[in-house]
Amino acid sequence: MTSLDRSWLAQPLRLAKTTAISLPQKDMGDDATALLAALTLRCCQLCTLRLAGNGIGDAGAGCLAESLKLLAPLKTLDLSDNRLTATGAAQVTRSFFRALTEQLPARPRILDLSKNPLQDHGVASVARGIPKGALSTVKDVILRLRAVGCSSATSLPELCSHTFCGLDLSSNALGDAGTHGATAPGGAENTDTWAIRIESGNGSFDPQCLTPLVRLLEPRALVRSHVVHWHARAVGVRKTAWLLEGEGEEGWMIKEISCKRRCCNIPTALENCDSLIQKFPNLLLDETLAFPHSCVELQTPSGEHTNDLLISRRCPGVQLCRFFSDLDLRLVENQEHLERVAAKVGELLADFHARYSDPLTGEATYHTDFHPSNVLYEPQSDTLTFIDLDGMGSSGISDDVEKFERLLWTFSAERYASAFRLKYMALAKPLAKPQRSSTKSTAASSEDLYPPTATVVTRRLPRGESFKCLSSLAIPSSSGFNPRGRNLVTLAWLISPSEKMTEPRVRTAKKKAWMLYQNGQKECWYLQQVASNVDASLLEKRCRAFVRIFPHVLADECLAFPHSMIPLQMGSKNCGHLLVANGPCNTTLEQYFLECQDNRDKVLEELLPRVGEKLAKTLDKYRSNELIQLKPSGVLYDAQREIITFADFAWGDEGSDGMNVLDRLCDSLKSFADDRHLQKLRMGFARVQRSRQRGAFQKACFGNRSPPHSDSEGSSSSSSDEETSGLCRTM
Numbered sequence: 001m002t003s004l005d006r007s008w009l010a011q012p013l014r015l016a017k018t019t020a021i022s023l024p025q026k027d028m029g030d031d032a033t034a035l036l037a038a039l040t041l042r043c044c045q046l047c048t049l050r051l052a053g054n055g056i057g058d059a060g061a062g063c064l065a066e067s068l069k070l071l072a073p074l075k076t077l078d079l080s081d082n083r084l085t086a087t088g089a090a091q092v093t094r095s096f097f098r099a100l101t102e103q104l105p106a107r108p109r110i111l112d113l114s115k116n117p118l119q120d121h122g123v124a125s126v127a128r129g130i131p132k133g134a135l136s137t138v139k140d141v142i143l144r145l146r147a148v149g150c151s152s153a154t155s156l157p158e159l160c161s162h163t164f165c166g167l168d169l170s171s172n173a174l175g176d177a178g179t180h181g182a183t184a185p186g187g188a189e190n191t192d193t194w195a196i197r198i199e200s201g202n203g204s205f206d207p208q209c210l211t212p213l214v215r216l217l218e219p220r221a222l223v224r225s226h227v228v229h230w231h232a233r234a235v236g237v238r239k240t241a242w243l244l245e246g247e248g249e250e251g252w253m254i255k256e257i258s259c260k261r262r263c264c265n266i267p268t269a270l271e272n273c274d275s276l277i278q279k280f281p282n283l284l285l286d287e288t289l290a291f292p293h294s295c296v297e298l299q300t301p302s303g304e305h306t307n308d309l310l311i312s313r314r315c316p317g318v319q320l321c322r323f324f325s326d327l328d329l330r331l332v333e334n335q336e337h338l339e340r341v342a343a344k345v346g347e348l349l350a351d352f353h354a355r356y357s358d359p360l361t362g363e364a365t366y367h368t369d370f371h372p373s374n375v376l377y378e379p380q381s382d383t384l385t386f387i388d389l390d391g392m393g394s395s396g397i398s399d400d401v402e403k404f405e406r407l408l409w410t411f412s413a414e415r416y417a418s419a420f421r422l423k424y425m426a427l428a429k430p431l432a433k434p435q436r437s438s439t440k441s442t443a444a445s446s447e448d449l450y451p452p453t454a455t456v457v458t459r460r461l462p463r464g465e466s467f468k469c470l471s472s473l474a475i476p477s478s479s480g481f482n483p484r485g486r487n488l489v490t491l492a493w494l495i496s497p498s499e500k501m502t503e504p505r506v507r508t509a510k511k512k513a514w515m516l517y518q519n520g521q522k523e524c525w526y527l528q529q530v531a532s533n534v535d536a537s538l539l540e541k542r543c544r545a546f547v548r549i550f551p552h553v554l555a556d557e558c559l560a561f562p563h564s565m566i567p568l569q570m571g572s573k574n575c576g577h578l579l580v581a582n583g584p585c586n587t588t589l590e591q592y593f594l595e596c597q598d599n600r601d602k603v604l605e606e607l608l609p610r611v612g613e614k615l616a617k618t619l620d621k622y623r624s625n626e627l628i629q630l631k632p633s634g635v636l637y638d639a640q641r642e643i644i645t646f647a648d649f650a651w652g653d654e655g656s657d658g659m660n661v662l663d664r665l666c667d668s669l670k671s672f673a674d675d676r677h678l679q680k681l682r683m684g685f686a687r688v689q690r691s692r693q694r695g696a697f698q699k700a701c702f703g704n705r706s707p708p709h710s711d712s713e714g715s716s717s718s719s720s721d722e723e724t725s726g727l728c729r730t731m
Contacts, residue, residue, distance in 0.1 A: 015039060020048035024078075033060030037067040046071060050078040052112075061088030068095035073109065080114040080144070086122035089113055093129035097141075114146035114168075123150045127159040147171035204541050205256045205298060205309055207232035207242055213296065217244075217252055217311065235319075239537045240469070241388070243314065251314035253290055257390065258468060259297070259308045266497055269390040270295055270308055276365075276393055280356055288348060290315045290376075290387045306544075315385040317378035320345070324372065335415075341384075342408060342416040345375060346423030348384050349400060353428065356392075365393040370400040371407045465554065465563075467543045470494050472567040478575050480529050481568055483514050492516065494566060495525055495580055507586055509634055510668070513648050515586045522638070524586040526560045526647045529568075532576040539577075540565060550622055557584045558618050560636065560647035584645055585638035590672050592637045604677040608669075611635060612662075612684030614644045619661060620692060631661050633668040 021040070028036070033056050040046060056064075061084050068074070077096055084092070096111050113126065123145060150172040159167070210230050232242040232254070241255040257269040267275070273292050277283055283291045294311035323341075327334045349370070356365040367374070368391040376385040401424055409417040471494060475481060483506040492501035503519035509526065517524035530539065543562060547553060553561045560581035568575040587595075589611070596603050619630060634648030650664065662685055666678045673681075 015042045016044060018043045019045050020050075021046065022048070022050040023054070024050055025053040028054040028056065028060075030057050030060035030063075034063040037063040040067050041070060044072070047074060048076040049074055050076065051082070052078050053081040056082040056084065056088075058083075058085055058088030058091075061092050065091040065095040068092070069098060076110045076112075078110070078112040080112045080116070080146075082116055084113065084116040084118065084122075086118060086125035089116065089118055089122050090125040090129035093126050097130050110142045110144070112144040114144045114148065116148055118145070118148040118150070120150055123148060123159060142168075144168040145172070204307060204537075204544070205242075205254075207234065210244070213244070213254075213309070214246075217294075245314070253312045253314055253387065255292075255310045255312075255388070255390065256298070257308050257310055259305055260466070262468065262470070262497060268308075269310065272392070272394065273310070273390055279359075280365075283356075286355075288352070288383075288385055289389060290385055291389050291392075310390055312387070312389075315376050315387065316381070317376035317383065317385060319373050320375040320377050321372035323377050323379070329413075338416055339419045341377060342420040343423040344382075344384060345404070346420040346425075347427055348386075349404070350424045350427040352386065353400070366400050367392055368394045368400075370404050372404070467540070467547045467562070468564050469540055470564050470566045472569040473578065475568050475570050475575060478570050478573060480512070480576055481514075481527070481578055483508070488516065491566070491578075492525075495564060507591075509588050509636075510648060513634060515583060515588075515636075517586045522585050524583045526581040526583045526634075526636075528562070528579045528581070528648055530577045530579060532574050534577070536565070536567070536577050546622075553622060554582070557643055558614065558645055559622070559630075560634075560645050561649075581647060583636050583647060584641070584643050585636055587637060587639075589635040589637045589644075589669070592639060593672050601677075604673055605680060607637070608673065608677050608681040609684030611644055612681040612686075613688050615646065615661070615665065616685045616688035616692075618646060620688075631664050633664050635665070635669070 021036075021043070023036075026032075028051070033051070033054065036051075037060075040049070056079065061079065061082075064079075065088075068077075074096070077092070079092060092113070093111065096109075116122070118126070126143075126145070146168055150169065210232060214230050230244060230246040230249075232244050235241050235243055240257075241253070243251060244254055245251040259268065259270070261268055261271075273295075276291075283289065284293050290312045292310040292312045296309040296311065297305055298307045298309060299305055320341075324338065327338055329335055329338065349367075353364040353366070357363060358365065367386060367389065369388060370386075374386065374388040376387060377383075378385075401421065405417045405421050408420055473481075473491060473494060488504040488506065489501070492504050501516075501518050505517055505519050507515045507517075507524075509515050512529040514527045515524040516527055530536075543565070546561075547563075553559060554563050560583045562579040562581045564580040566578040566580065568578060589607075593600060593603060615632075622630060630646075631650040632646035632648060633650065634646070636645040636647060637643070638645075646665075648668075662682060666681060669678060669681070
């Protein structure tokens with residue numbers, strides 16, 4: 001230990017008032033740990049002891065265990081990354097839990113034994129080290145056993161017999177066979193996230209394969225005398241949330257989220273949940289909230305961490321919007337009932353804002369996506385529960401009341417919306433006003449969505465590195481995205497939160513397709529609206545897989561392949577999705593042709609064959625029969641750099657209409673090109689196809705050797721146009 005550490009330990013008065021000792025990575029060893037264990041007896045107010053990475057062995061752990069018996073219950077004991085084996089870990093565990101039996105904790109306690117060489121025998125010793133008298137307090141303890149070398153499920157049965165507040169067994173080689181040994185946090189008292197990996201073929205959650213997930217969440221289900229049939233029911237607009245239900249079982253609510261940050265200054269949903277739990281430790285004890293208590297990693301078979309599943313308790317009741325729609329409001333009693341429920345929501349929301357206000361600033365912590373679909377109502381018990389809280393407290397959001405009131409007005413009538421607002425205003429405490437006033441999904445033109453560090457788009461628009469599904473965009477009409485609406489700033493912020501688009505402009509590319517760009521700049525975001533009847537989850541999976549196979553496709557200027565998908569939402573109704581891709585320019589081929597004043601016929605004769613050749617080369621470069629057959633119907637053209645970019649691909653029913661790639665593109669160009677010009681495009685496409693086929697044949701026949709010359713070479717070149725025309729007719 002350093003001289004500063006020794007001077008602190010030598011002051012008795014400071015020891016008596018010490019509440020936390022944190023000495024990580026001090027290389028203390030067993031001797032210094034024994035001295036510290038003796039001195040901690042004078043720390044009568046000690047709550048936290050962190051000694052990670054100090055090379056502490058079983059001898060030092062034994063000294064600490066003796067001191068723990070005489071100390072008040074610790075809130076946190078961190079002995080991770082040391083040299084504890086089964087003997088030392090069992091001694092510490094026994095003393096830690098014995099102290100808890102003497103005084104029930106007011107909040108969850110943490111015992112961290114991660115990164116110690118416990119092995120299977122050591123994990124079993126930890127389970128046996130829990131005294132029988134401490135079983136009632138196990139539910140108040142978070143036990144962390146990360147990377148302890150546990151590799152067999154046979155070492156975990158005793159550990160699984162307890163319902164911990166949180167049990168973290170991540171970074172252990174448990175595998176699918178060992179997942180039944182992991183005890184998930186139980187009930188509403190869970191306060192920690194844990195991560196045990198399950199494999200997913202494409203990196204996304206498959207609601208048809210529930211066995212590994214059920215083994216994680218409820219290991220006891222596998223040893224019951226009766227078989228429980230589990231199923232996942234999709235809820236919500238984006239189809240990334242499910243209710244996991246079983247016969248006679250309470251079940252869980254699960255939601256798939258991205259494990260990667262959209263921007264360096266925007267935390268992931270999991271990181272946001274972790275910070276909220278640290279700020280408000282009683283979040284998971286609140287019966288009016290279904291806050292996520294656990295996290296399960298999703299991985300591809302190759303081990304790539306793709307997404308996460310947030311787990312929260314299954315709450316009784318139905319979504320409030322469904323309850324509204326089922327009521328017959330012609331009856332007076334139903335009108336009065338709905339008015340009481342609306343007022344009760346206002347009362348609960350006012351209490352929510354007051355209880356979870358920032359202790360330092362007094363600023364309210366908002367739900368951020370508060371609407372009738374995220375409130376559950378149980379008519380029999382007359383109870384309400386708030387759900388979908390992973391975005392709680394996100395910056396720039398303070399319109400819970402306004403948003404809910406507006407949607408309630410849409411679902412029912414002004415009478416019930418007024419009952420909600422009046423009750424909220426009567427009970428709401430005066431809170432500090434946050435700096436921002438718009439939500440991710442409802443902001444119209446607020447440039448203050450951007451963080452202070454955001455830079456203005458100057459030359460190149462940010463390009464995505466992977467396919468992402470972003471937050472939903474609220475639209476005023478069910479007809480879809482309106483480029484003349486007031487939500488362009490919000491849309492630009494959703495796509496790139498770190499770079500500010502101060503003067504957004506939109507040009508129509510074709511029907512249901514637009515180009516969003518900064519005024520005065522050439523690059524654009526190509527926006528394509530996908531109908532609501534297209535399976536969004538399947539489309540997302542295919543795009544993710546395509547980008548994973550061809551990671552360079554998002555940087556290819558010849559192909560505007562989507563890198564983001566934004567759900568469009570009006571109230572609780574799904575109105576389709578908006579696909580976002582990067583384009584090198586904001587001019588389509590048709591717009592370039594119409595802007596040409598002279599020699600339009602010559603422009604088409606020279607340009608369309610190049611379009612056909614580029615199309616053939618691009619399709620050959622991204623050939624993937626198993627995933628997506630690229631069928632573009634839009635062409636961007638940068639005349640200055642002579643770049644041809646294909647965009648606006650066929651999705652859903654459009655992709656299975658029987659039209660091949662060439663026919664679909666030519667059909668979209670008929671508005672400004674006649675059959676004679678389109679034949680030039682087909683011939684350019686066929687030339688590349690014929691050249692590729694000839695090259696493949698020569699390589700198969702001659703390998704790397706040059707083929708013998710033929711006297712008919714000249715005649716073959718003269719008949720190339722005839723061959724090309726014949727090949728075009730067969731396409």
